[in-house]
Amino acid sequence: MPVVPSDANLLQDRRELYRFLATCQQVAVEKQCPQIASISLEVPPLDPLAILQALARPSRLYFYLENGGEQEAIAAIDSAVECEVSRGKDRFDRVREFVRSSQKNTIATGLLDPPFSGLHFFCSFTFFDDPSSESSPFPAARAFLPRWQISRSQNRCFLAINTCLQSDDDLDRLSERVWQDYQNIIHIPSNALPQFEPLHRLNGFKKFSIEQLRNFKESAIAAIDAIGDRQFHKIVLAHAIDVTLKTPFNLVHSLQNLSELYPDCYIFATGNGRGDRFIGASPERLLGIRNGQLVTDALAGSAPRGRTPREDEALAQALLDSEKERHEHRLVIDFITECLQQLGLNVANNRAIPLVPHLLQLSNIQHLWTPIRTDVPANVHPLEILARLHPTPAVAGSPQQTACEQIRHYERFDRGLYAAPLGWVDDRGNAEFIVGIRSAWIHSKPQSPAFNASTNPDSGDRARLYAGAGIVAGSDPDKELAEIQLKLQALLKALV
Numbered sequence: 199m200p201v202v203p204s205d206a207n208l209l210q211d212r213r214e215l216y217r218f219l220a221t222c223q224q225v226a227v228e229k230q231c232p233q234i235a236s237i238s239l240e241v242p243p244l245d246p247l248a249i250l251q252a253l254a255r256p257s258r259l260y261f262y263l264e265n266g267g268e269q270e271a272i273a274a275i276d277s278a279v280e281c282e283v284s285r286g287k288d289r290f291d292r293v294r295e296f297v298r299s300s301q302k303n304t305i306a307t308g309l310l311d312p313p314f315s316g317l318h319f320f321c322s323f324t325f326f327d328d329p330s331s332e333s334s335p336f337p338a339a340r341a342f343l344p345r346w347q348i349s350r351s352q353n354r355c356f357l358a359i360n361t362c363l364q365s366d367d368d369l370d371r372l373s374e375r376v377w378q379d380y381q382n383i384i385h386i387p388s389n390a391l392p393q394f395e396p397l398h399r400l401n402g403f404k405k406f407s408i409e410q411l412r413n414f415k416e417s418a419i420a421a422i423d424a425i426g427d428r429q430f431h432k433i434v435l436a437h438a439i440d441v442t443l444k445t446p447f448n449l450v451h452s453l454q455n456l457s458e459l460y461p462d463c464y465i466f467a468t469g470n471g472r473g474d475r476f477i478g479a480s481p482e483r484l485l486g487i488r489n490g491q492l493v494t495d496a497l498a499g500s501a502p503r504g505r506t507p508r509e510d511e512a513l514a515q516a517l518l519d520s521e522k523e524r525h526e527h528r529l530v531i532d533f534i535t536e537c538l539q540q541l542g543l544n545v546a547n548n549r550a551i552p553l554v555p556h557l558l559q560l561s562n563i564q565h566l567w568t569p570i571r572t573d574v575p576a577n578v579h580p581l582e583i584l585a586r587l588h589p590t591p592a593v594a595g596s597p598q599q600t601a602c603e604q605i606r607h608y609e610r611f612d613r614g615l616y617a618a619p620l621g622w623v624d625d626r627g628n629a630e631f632i633v634g635i636r637s638a639w640i641h642s643k644p645q646s647p648a649f650n651a652s653t654n655p656d657s658g659d660r661a662r663l664y665a666g667a668g669i670v671a672g673s674d675p676d677k678e679l680a681e682i683q684l685k686l687q688a689l690l691k692a693l694v
């Protein structure tokens with residue numbers, strides 16, 4: 199990717215901005231190929247959530263990811279270039295090719311060195327590589343380079359503005375637009391965000407299950423039998439409920455609420471540009487790569503939190519001591535280490551995998567958690583690793599292929615983005631992908647011609663909430679059902 203050094207802050211000097219865009223256009227003419235002009239700079243602290251609130255629209259692609267523990271957040275709005283793969287096993291490769299060719303045709307300038315600055319590609323994948331088109335408005339893979347990107351890491355804040363330039367674009371208009379975009383963004387006040395208010399007091403809702411919870415229990419019983427017959431070792435069965443909202447869904451309110459309730463989770467949202475949103479608070483990182491260091495979470499095995507410290511401690515200890523939970527967890531560790539080893543990554547040393555799982559304690563639930571670390575050589579692309587890892591036995595089962603076939607047999611809804619990878623890659627081999635669990639798909643109900651707001655009090659917004667639980671030999675169907683209910687209740691409280 200060519201980098202044009204610049205002493206001036208292009209976005210404080212119109213002539214410099216024009217000159218840079220003219221250089222990019224010249225390259226577009228010479229190469230007979232549109233070029234992406236990418237300008238990155240450090241800006242005074244801005245809240246990415248406030249930028250999302252100001253600029254996200256149903257008609258724009260957007261992406262938001264917050265890691266409260268690391269005090270990091272990134273918002274990406276609208277696309278300069280994008281790629282959509284409707285289905286296919288090669289979807290990860292096709293996104294990788296899109297990222298590669300976009301980087302080749304990008305001319306970057308400004309502050310590109312600090313972590314979290316510069317070019318990022320935002321990606322979402324559905325759980326299955328052939329999502330059903332009626333019920334999943336998200337394609338098998340989507341990646342985009344945003345028009346506006348704002349990232350915050352501790353107290354530093356970076357803005358990137360990306361523009362796709364054709365050889366015959368009107369440079370005066372384009373340069374004016376980029377100038378205005380910058381002015382708009384830096385004048386968005388961070389205190390524009392609404393005061394945090396628990397949402398369940400604001401929003402009434404009507405709820406109905408896509409299938410009865412009874413069906414979940416029946417499926418769990420059948421799956422336990424199949425495991426007894428040695429057809430497979432583990433399956434993660436999910437349940438979904440649909441909720442109709444009485445007041446319009448408010449994306450920023452829900453994100454604030456999730457962040458307040460789950461400070462140790464990754465808070466995320468993405469919009470498909472047609473009004474569908476996917477939002478949640480996931481405790482599970484599928485892939486984090488910073489400066490050649492990889493970390494991936496094995497997260498499986500769960501217990502509720504106790505009502506008193508004593509009860510909590512007893513539940514935690516029982517979770518750590520349970521052979522069944524440790525087996526469920528071990529299947530995930532084994533799968534991940536095998537994937538990494540197949541890619542030539544070294545996970546054989548003591549530092550890579552702790553002997554005993556940690557506990558990850560969230561406000562409503564606790565999990566067995568093993569972070570797995572290793573170095574990544576520069577020739578292994580993050581999307582190559584992702585393609586191997588998804589879906590792990592934490593969300594599918596073991597062996598992977600049989601578990602996926604069985605999920606389709608037992609579940610009567612399309613998983614869409616649920617339990618699938620969501621995240622970003624940059625142009626330096628860094629990446630952050632989470633697993634889209636503890637999540638919901640928000641969409642608008644098609645309104646009938648007879649719709650009358652005075653007689654129909656619903657907002658027209660619907661939410662489909664998902665929750666899953668891992669089933670292994672020795673699972674108790676009632677306990678798995680209770681885990682699903684616990685997870686769904688937590689989402690209901692946070693989202694609607």
Ligand SMILES: C=C(O[C@@H]1C=C(C(=O)O)C=C[C@H]1O)C(=O)O
Nearest residue numbers: 497498499500592665666667668
């Ligand atoms: C599948 C989900 O969670 C997964 C299942 C877990 C379990 O069964 O113990 C724990 C964490 C996640 O890996 C979900 O929350 O929907």
